[in-house]
Amino acid sequence: MVMKAKLLDTLTIRQLVDGYRDSGDNGVVAFGGKLNVRPAFQREFIYTPDKRDMVMKSVYDDLPLNVMYWSKNPDGTFEIIDGQQRTISICQFITNDDGYGNPIAINFDGRRTQTFTQLSPDKQKQILDEYKLQVYVCDGNEDEKLEWFHTINIAGEQMTEQELLNADYTGTWLTSAKAFFSKKDNNPALNYRYFDNDRKHSIIAINSEAANRQALLNLVLGWIIETNPTQYPEIKNYMSIHRADETADELINYYKSVVDWVHDVFGETYYNEMRGLPWGTLYNKYGYRKYDTSVMRRAVAGLMADEEIQNKRGIFEFVFDNDKKHLNLRQFDNATKRTIYQKQGGICPYCENTENENKVWKFEEMDGDHIIPWSQGGKTVPENCQMLCRHHNRKKSDD
Numbered sequence: 001m002v003m004k005a006k007l008l009d010t011l012t013i014r015q016l017v018d019g020y021r022d023s024g025d026n027g028v029v030a031f032g033g034k035l036n037v038r039p040a041f042q043r044e045f046i047y048t049p050d051k052r053d054m055v056m057k058s059v060y061d062d063l064p065l066n067v068m069y070w071s072k073n074p075d076g077t078f079e080i081i082d083g084q085q086r087t088i089s090i091c092q093f094i095t096n097d098d099g100y101g102n103p104i105a106i107n108f109d110g111r112r113t114q115t116f117t118q119l120s121p122d123k124q125k126q127i128l129d130e131y132k133l134q135v136y137v138c139d140g141n142e143d144e145k146l147e148w149f150h151t152i153n154i155a156g157e158q159m160t161e162q163e164l165l166n167a168d169y170t171g172t173w174l175t176s177a178k179a180f181f182s183k184k185d186n187n188p189a190l191n192y193r194y195f196d197n198d199r200k201h202s203i204i205a206i207n208s209e210a211a212n213r214q215a216l217l218n219l220v221l222g223w224i225i226e227t228n229p230t231q232y233p234e235i236k237n238y239m240s241i242h243r244a245d246e247t248a249d250e251l252i253n254y255y256k257s258v259v260d261w262v263h264d265v266f267g268e269t270y271y272n273e274m275r276g277l278p279w280g281t282l283y284n285k286y287g288y289r290k291y292d293t294s295v296m297r298r299a300v301a302g303l304m305a306d307e308e309i310q311n312k313r314g315i316f317e318f319v320f321d322n323d324k325k326h327l328n329l330r331q332f333d334n335a336t337k338r339t340i341y342q343k344q345g346g347i348c349p350y351c352e353n354t355e356n357e358n359k360v361w362k363f364e365e366m367d368g369d370h371i372i373p374w375s376q377g378g379k380t381v382p383e384n385c386q387m388l389c390r391h392h393n394r395k396k397s398d399d
């Protein structure tokens with residue numbers, strides 16, 4: 001890949017902030033209106049106030065910031081490839097507006113916080129006209145710019161996998177998907193339906209910060225592609241096929257179906273163990289069946305109280321497929337097994353009337369078995385333990 005990139009000789013903060021305008025979802029411009037600060041493939045502004053303050057402290061102390069990268073468009077305008085957050089930090093401080101109309105005050109000298117206009121005129125001038133920003137300007141076509149974007153971001157702050165995918169598949173579908181899944185404030189997906197209306201619990205273990213970094217979009221895409229692995233071996237296949245769709249309604253409706261289904265099956269009662277389960281995967285596997293929901297809810301309540309179950313999260317799949325492997329049931333400890341082994345003298349009771357009748361097995365050749373199985377209420381207590389040879393232990397647990 002041949003990219004032409006050259007360092008801008010001089011860029012002052014005064015030049016950068018000139019014409020700065022934050023129009024929210026409609027974009028952010030600076031540099032006399034010629035710099036698109038937030039192009040379609042950039043992530044949302046995710047700097048914390050701490051990080052923003054760090055940027056301004058570097059400027060205040062005349063310490064260099066990392067090099068920023070812009071790409072040049074054929075019409076002479078520019079887009080930021082890397083440096084969006086630093087740019088917005090600087091512009092917000094200088095224009096006295098944190099994006100919500102509030103001034104930004106920073107403690108530069110360890111004594112008091114100051115807004116830009118509260119700094120001495122000399123200091124203001126030094127920041128605006130003497131501080132030098134380092135910017136590389138890259139020339140190239142769309143593909144080359146994206147390639148740059150990836151390369152630069154691998155070296156800088158790590159992008160999430162989904163952020164990188166989003167950079168590759170911008171368009172109407174992505175805009176619609178992000179408006180539902182990725183909003184930092186009042187995220188429609190996270191607010192879609194709660195469990196336990198008073199306490200507003202969510203079965204999704206993703207907070208709005210992570211959703212803003214595209215974690216929820218990534219999760220739901222991971223679920224929906226399972227419904228058609230031939231067409232969608234990977235998330236990028238789904239994004240590529242739907243890229244030009246007018247909306248992301250298919251994905252949004254799928255997500256709603258998953259949440260609605262969990263509500264329908266398990267009701268309003270919320271258990272902490274429900275949070276973060278692979279609900280889409282469960283919906284894909286079991287969502288087509290009809291359930292007697294009162295039976296399901298009673299089953300869950302009973303299993304939740306069962307001390308034999310060590311993996312309570314597994315209950316929510318066990319009630320569909322009845323496979324004990326999800327539950328991590330209690331096993332007998334070695335001390336108990338040793339005691340029972342001595343008592344039985346190494347004899348397996350199930351070997352009676354077989355060729356191994358009266359055979360003395362080694363301890364290692366036997367395993368602890370629940371005389372009354374868990375499914376019939378048997379507990380993991382010494383009185384319910386017997387030692388069986390491996391063959392019979394396996395045979396019994398298969399029954």
Ligand SMILES: [Zn+2]
Pocket residue numbers: 348349350351388389390391392
């Ligand atoms: Zn046996």
